[in-house]
Amino acid sequence: MSDASLSLDSQVAGFTPAASATRASGARISDYFALLKPRVMTLVVFSGFAGLYAAPGEIHPFLAAVAVLCIAVNAGAAGAINMWYERDIDAVMERTRGRPLPRGKMAPQEALAFGIILTLLSVMLMGIALNWAAAGLLALANAFYVFVYTIWLKRRTPQNIVIGGAAGAFPPMIGWAAVTGGAELQSIVLFALIFVWTPPHFWALALYRQLDYTKAKVPMLPVVAGREATKRQIVAYSLILAPLGLVPAFLGTAGIVYGAVAAVMGLCFVLLALQVQRETGDRAAKRLFGFSILYLFVLFGLIIIDRGAGLLPGLLNEAAPVFAAASWIVG
Amino acid sequence: MAMADEEEKERMRQQKRKNWALFGVLITFIVVVYFVSIIRMGGG
Numbered sequence: 001m002s003d004a005s006l007s008l009d010s011q012v013a014g015f016t017p018a019a020s021a022t023r024a025s026g027a028r029i030s031d032y033f034a035l036l037k038p039r040v041m042t043l044v045v046f047s048g049f050a051g052l053y054a055a056p057g058e059i060h061p062f063l064a065a066v067a068v069l070c071i072a073v074n075a076g077a078a079g080a081i082n083m084w085y086e087r088d089i090d091a092v093m094e095r096t097r098g099r100p101l102p103r104g105k106m107a108p109q110e111a112l113a114f115g116i117i118l119t120l121l122s123v124m125l126m127g128i129a130l131n132w133a134a135a136g137l138l139a140l141a142n143a144f145y146v147f148v149y150t151i152w153l154k155r156r157t158p159q160n161i162v163i164g165g166a167a168g169a170f171p172p173m174i175g176w177a178a179v180t181g182g183a184e185l186q187s188i189v190l191f192a193l194i195f196v197w198t199p200p201h202f203w204a205l206a207l208y209r210q211l212d213y214t215k216a217k218v219p220m221l222p223v224v225a226g227r228e229a230t231k232r233q234i235v236a237y238s239l240i241l242a243p244l245g246l247v248p249a250f251l252g253t254a255g256i257v258y259g260a261v262a263a264v265m266g267l268c269f270v271l272l273a274l275q276v277q278r279e280t281g282d283r284a285a286k287r288l289f290g291f292s293i294l295y296l297f298v299l300f301g302l303i304i305i306d307r308g309a310g311l312l313p314g315l316l317n318e319a320a321p322v323f324a325a326a327s328w329i330v331g
Numbered sequence: 332m333a334m335a336d337e338e339e340k341e342r343m344r345q346q347k348r349k350n351w352a353l354f355g356v357l358i359t360f361i362v363v364v365y366f367v368s369i370i371r372m373g374g375g
Contacts, residue, residue: 060370062366125363128364129364
């Protein structure tokens, strides 16, 4: 452990000694919570829930809640291990230097142990509570994020987030598998949607955080290939994303309202990408980054609402005796 | 010297809080597994 810490410490200039602390230095519970990357977790939970909710079949509401909890905890655990590994570059980058490890709030091995324990607990619980297919996918998503993205690709290739983005695309598939016990075309499309969405989302961020990535020697596309090449790639990916966003409507995962909104938002995505290509400043990139988050939230939100509307007649039917009893009491 | 004592006390307080948090997490985990077992045994 200490050898690994030392070799990492020396990789990036400017790495603060605080980050190499080997003894706990008063981490609070909020620091452990910060290790879980709560903002990233929000999207993971939301898309995982959408996959679970859209899947055909029924599961006990408590088990559904456990599945969502497992997805959330597992994503957080992967985030903690990521922070352990990237503590040297986190200390250099403006966006990440406030994280618990660069601030020396805890020893690196504490963060690693925290991440590993949560990974094991969440995978085991998913297997016991739901099924082992979902647990396997959960473990795969975690391993992909830690080993393929964080350790292997991130510091080596500008395609890091293209391939590594798969890790963030797993949650709807995991949610789906929690209900059905397997993967189907509909869940693979939800995976593909996030997979294709990831590059333009992160490249838009990288365009206005280029200096950060350059300082940390992370080979993001704008750093390695330049801004113009990145902008071209953003447009290319948005052109694939816009029609792909419609596919859940054609497959019956979502309804016509979803289809209409996905068409309009896909068009907006392409227009914003073109604006990024035209403009020289960072404003358009910031706008695209913000819109990309909204895009995914709205699309997965509509998948949930569409499914909810489909279930409504059944729920009303089941609730009919309760309504009848209530009206008898009132009337 | 007094400053070091104070720091040590604060560290102990934080360690205690962390231990309680861990205890809470473990109890929650046990309760969740208990309910999962009940539901699974009931065919849910």
